Amino acid sequence: MPGQTQRKTATGMPTVSGEVMTPWLQAVRHHQLFFVGLHYRRGSALTALHHVKAREASRRPPPVSRSRPRTGWRQLPLFEQVPRDYGRLDPAAANLASPWLAWGKHLAHQLAEARGWGRNIRFAVNRGLAVVLTGYVEGDVIRHSEIFTPLRALDLRVGHIITVLEEVGIFLDDSEPSFERWLAERLEGLAPGIAAEAERWTRVLRDGGPRSLPRQQETVWLYLNRVRPALLTWSNRYDHLREVTRQDVLTHLKTLHGHHRQDQLVALRSLFTWAKRSGLVFRNPASRIKVGQNECSVLQPLASAQIDRSVAAANTPAARLVLALAAVHAARVAQIGTLMLDDADVGNRRLTIAGRVRPLDDLTLKLLLEWLEHRRKRWPNTANLHLLVNNQTATGTGHVSNHWISAPLRGQEATLERLRVDRQLEEAMVQGPDPLHLAEVFGLHEKTAMRYADSARALLEQAAEADGRVPPGGV
Incomplete structure (x- = not known):
């Protein structure tokens, strides 16, 4: 036919x-x-x-x-740059x-x-x-x-x-790498001279220089995004960074408050410090401007209704396990994504998160076994050794994305990050506001552990005043 x-x-x-x-x-x-x-x-x-x-x-x-x-011989191509169809x-x-x-x-x-x-x-x-x-x-x-x-x-x-x-x-x-496309979008709208100098600074942040180490790509994104509003404002009047004065920096910072002012000032100081070292500016207009101490508010615990709504939204075996890892073990999203199968020792009821061994409670053990059974039935031939896999990663060896992990609880008040914070705050309130204990259990930095301890102490004092009793740990 x-x-x-x-x-x-x-x-x-x-x-x-x-x-x-x-x-x-x-x-x-x-x-x-x-x-x-x-x-x-x-x-x-x-x-x-x-x-x-x-x-x-x-x-x-x-x-x-x-x-x-x-092959014993081969015909050399006549034209190297002619694309094939x-x-x-x-x-x-x-x-x-x-x-x-x-x-x-x-x-x-x-x-x-x-x-x-x-x-x-x-x-x-x-x-x-x-x-x-x-x-x-x-x-x-x-x-x-x-x-x-x-x-x-x-x-x-x-x-x-x-x-x-x-x-x-x-x-x-x-x-074309995604970084190049992002950089071109971020530099759009700047004066040509300022854009060229900001591009050089961004590439030094990413790749490092003679006297600087390369930064993580997330840090590079944050720094350029933070200085971009100021650079857009100055591009209306100036052509190069050397024309920016100290008064211009102060005027821009007056429009900011709280952590927004602190974040943008840190990024601007990085930009102008590099420009001064590279000979692009005569004086650093951001020097000797105090960043200041950002006053941290008291961390507040989640309400039961908020947690219940997040539990209802986690309607798959993977989402339920992720919720337990964040709410019970205070694991970050990035740490959850990089967990390996060997990190879950079901026989000895131990779980290793970011190098720290934690005991497996009954709830987490039940959800872990439920997920492993689902994983075995859904992807029986996968060679991926990560604990969490999906349709994209089951045929490879990489880990799932942070976006995929956070997707089930996106839009909820009790997100994975807030559940993690609530778990650490609960530990400080139940065991007493001891920063050393928090640092040992969760591997927190000393300043972070002190913030949780201060918040727990403030919450316990408020509860004691309302009930007329002495809070745990004393005041």
Whole structure:
């Protein structure tokens, strides 16, 4: 059936037998015209054939073990910068005799076995390798910018295919880093001279310099975001940082209060200290301006109704375990995400969080076992050793994102962070406002432990005054 073959080839689907196509064709009562070369759409009838072939491929024996292809000679490329057009290639028309495709499929099979890829992922990866490795010759480099759009158009797993190509050693990641896009957005609207100087300072913060260590990327984001309002104001009058005076800094700080003033002043002092050291300004206009001590308010405990609403919102095994880790063990979101399976010692009822061993209470143990059973049924073949996994991380080795961990309680008054704070405040009120005890139990910094102790002492004094009794720990 030539028409049938053309339809299969145009949609990018692999060749299937007449027994598979005949029942589907007999049920067709109308025909949709289409242009040759259009790819199949998700959810169409032909997509079902994709899953049929995926199941058939999963039953096939693993590819024969092969070695990296070796060629005695190769043709050097005439033009290095000419991009390849992978969009015109059809997975069904792949060159199955290509040694590079055979080697790529062999490595893909090894990765699938090691990381627990399902049959759909394996089939999609093999189709993607058929697209990018057909016609490949030794010495070529496959670039991210060339394959991303064609593979996404075929609805294939770009990340998994890139993992295989990196294993082969022929992939070049030329995609624009997210930091560069963010930096360009943050510098937009500044005067050209101020923008260039702020960009140099930001890159020194991230990469370090001759006399400075690199900062974490989150710190770099915070510092540039904090100085940006002042730089936007000064860009209306000045072209360079050397034109900014001490009075300009004081005028800007008068519009701020509390921790906003403190945070922006710290960032401005960092900017102008670097500018003075680099010879961009003659005097540091932010020097000798006191940051001041930020008065910390008394931490308040959560109400029972707020906690109950968060408990009701945690309606999955993972969300319930995360809530217990924050509310019972005062674990931070980042610490929860990096927990490994070895950190949960169920037999000895111990849990290791950020290097500190904690006993497993009955509630946390129950929720932990519930999650482990769900994890085993949902992702039985995953090779990820992190305690928490999801659909994205189960096929790899990385940890889940902080956004995914916090999502179930987002919008609630009792968020994971507030539950963590409430747990530490409860410990200080029950055991007495002893900062040494808090630092030992939760691994807090001495200043943080003192703040919890002060808040607990103030709350206990208020309760004692209301009840006419002496609070624990004395006053």
